Amino acid sequence: MAGSEKLTTTTVSTKGQVILPSAIRKRKEWGAGTRLVVEDTPEGVILKSAPAFAATRPQDVFGLLPHNGRPKTLEDMDAGVLAEARRHARD
16 A cells, blocks of 8 residues: 555454455455455565456467468458458448
8 A cells, every 4th residue: 555545454354354445445446256366475465356367378379260271461351350340330
């Protein structure tokens, strides 16, 4: 917390639960069911929103979709995106 913010304390329950102050939950938009990553550091514990999707690398997913025919060039892809944008503009 920044030095200008009021510090608060909380208590760990017998079940290991900790209640986060409402102002922090609202500011972070952490509603019920929000998944958090807990990181233990020498300075203390850090809570962060868990990513919605697992991190992937191009090599993890490359070649998963079958494609027949010649590879698309950047120009082919640009033309396809432009055509789709124009189609959506007409709708």
